[in-house]
Amino acid sequence: MASNKFQALGAGLSEDEEDNAHENIAHTAAMSVKVKPLEVPPDENPLQSTYCLWFTRKPSCKHFDQSLRQVGRFASCEQFWRLYSHLVRPGDLQSHSDFHLFKEGIKPMWEDEVNRYGGKWIVRLRKGLASRCWENLILAMLGEQFMVGDEVCGAVVSIRSHEDILSIWNRSASDSAATSRIRDTFRRVLNLPPGTHIEYKAHNDSIKDLSSFRNTDVFTR
């Protein structure tokens, strides 16, 4: 039960941020409060799913789910841009910050019922690429470009000291047809150069080694 993404991240990266608790991320909007469905007015373009955008910044001592902060929700293209245009781009966030964009009802946590048997593809980017790549990734997700039914759960951009990391989470780590299709689309929408490593990690393995981005299975093309 102690397992959570943040403790794990904290383990390897502790020296960096001294001021992480200066704002009260703690009192979270989070957790399974029943919310009213978002309405999409007839003159807006509806998305296939309603999405929630979450934010985390590495906390000193808090549990991951307590540090999750809901930034906004949207169910149409217009509502998405309304929110997105009023946010700092991920590349401009402080180090050890993450945006998590997930379908409504799925918490960006390994332990969520929907994620439990899932996993994620990750790509490590050198500094300077995160904002553009994140935009391409989420536009593909919102536009249902992955063509894998309901497999895709959400996407994460993780800003770190020396690299930034993009992840796309899916429900079934064992579904190799779906995961390889997601990988191919991931690669295509990011226009990744040949030779880029793309890594997969089942959430169950993350729960075991308490690490988001270590001990992954690496694929290269």
Next chain:
Amino acid sequence: MSASPVATQTANNGIPTRRVRINSESEMPLEYGTTPGGTMFGTKIVYERTFLLQMRTSPLARTPPTNLPVIPGVTAPSEKENHKKNGKVNSGRVSPTKGKGVPSSIKEEEEQFSMDM
């Protein structure tokens, strides 16, 4: 026309349609293959990247979101970071027009990391 069960069912259900109002020309897709309001692919509402990017300039997408929480450095300027770098970076409340502009960092990256635009 035979009254086979299939035919009857089809006739009764019809093809689901949805009415989409176009408020400006910018909301029209570039390709004929794309439908305003999203293309139905199987049971999914599919949008091409170009269409989603066009929606960014729609008047409906410009109003500020409601209930945006104040998170310094994310949705609002961070006091600490404000003094660093060029003030633009953390001017949290980016105006929609400003949001559209391509920051200089993007231009640098393009030569080594070309994106299809």
